Each structure stands twice: as structure tokens, then as C-alpha cells.
Amino acid sequence: MALSDYRFEVQKVKDDDPLEEKKAICFSPQGQEMGYVQFTGLEYDYCVRIQYLYVKPEFRGQGTGSALLNYLKDTYREAPIYTYISPVEKGVKLNYLMDFFAYNDFYIKPMSGFDAEGYYNFED
Numbered sequence: 208m209a210l211s212d213y214r215f216e217v218q219k220v221k222d223d224d225p226l227e228e229k230k231a232i233c234f235s236p237q238g239q240e241m242g243y244v245q246f247t248g249l250e251y252d253y254c255v256r257i258q259y260l261y262v263k264p265e266f267r268g269q270g271t272g273s274a275l276l277n278y279l280k281d282t283y284r285e286a287p288i289y290t291y292i293s294p295v296e297k298g299v300k301l302n303y304l305m306d307f308f309a310y311n312d313f314y315i316k317p318m319s320g321f322d323a324e325g326y327y328n329f330e331d
Contacts (some may be wrong), residue, residue: 257290
């Protein structure tokens with residue numbers, strides 16, 4: 208599906224949050240919630256920082272995660288995007304996550320056998 212086929216709804220995570228974290232929720236054309244990306248935007252820092260990316264199991268491998276990242280890239284066209292990559296769900300492997308972010312044009316820096324960093328630069 209094209210990015211325009213999805214619907215995104217952005218919510219503040221908490222009203223009194225000094226980091227001003229937001230959550231962009233992705234919905235299918237039929238209105239089903241597919242996943243979300245939680246992030247801090249340019250209100251807090253010079254870059255966008257992904258705090259958490261989640262895709263419901265039944266929507267994995269269908270482009271939902273890529274759509275969420277593309278939403279951030281499209282919304283913050285001139286801002287670098289950073290993420291700390293670490294599997295938090297049982298059965299999800301670090302190599303799979305690093306491959307996913309690399310596929311979506313992030314530079315990957317492995318940190319240990321358990322985590323990595325990802326960086327997307329709009330100028331590249």
C-alpha cells in the first residue's frame with residue numbers, strides 16, 4: 208500500500224510530559240489500528256527520536272512498520288531521525304530489526320549483541 212492509503216492519528220502521550228512525546232497511530236483503509244510509533248519531535252531536540260515502534264502481529268511483514276517510518280520522514284522532512292534498536296518482544300531478533308531499519312534507509316551501528324543504534328539523515 209502507498210503511504211496515502213494509510214490514515215495516521217497523532218496524540219500526545221502525556222499532557223505534562225517535558226519531552227513532549229507523541230504517538231502516531233497507523234490505521235488501515237478499513238479503520239483497523241495496525242500499530243504506532245512513539246517519538247519526540249523537534250519541539251524537544253534538533254532531531255526526531257523514535258522511542259518505540261510497534262506493529263500488531265497480524266500486520267507485520269505487510270509494510271505497516273515502513274509506513275510508520277515514512278510518516279515520520281514525510282512529516283519531518285529536514286530533520287535527522289534517531290532510534291535505539293533493541294528487541295522488547297519475545298521472539299523478535301535484533302538482526303531482524305536491524306535489517307528492517309536498514310531496508311528503510313537507516314544507517315545501523317551495532318552496539319552489542321543485544322542492541323544497536325539507527326540513524327536516518329534526510330540529506331543522504
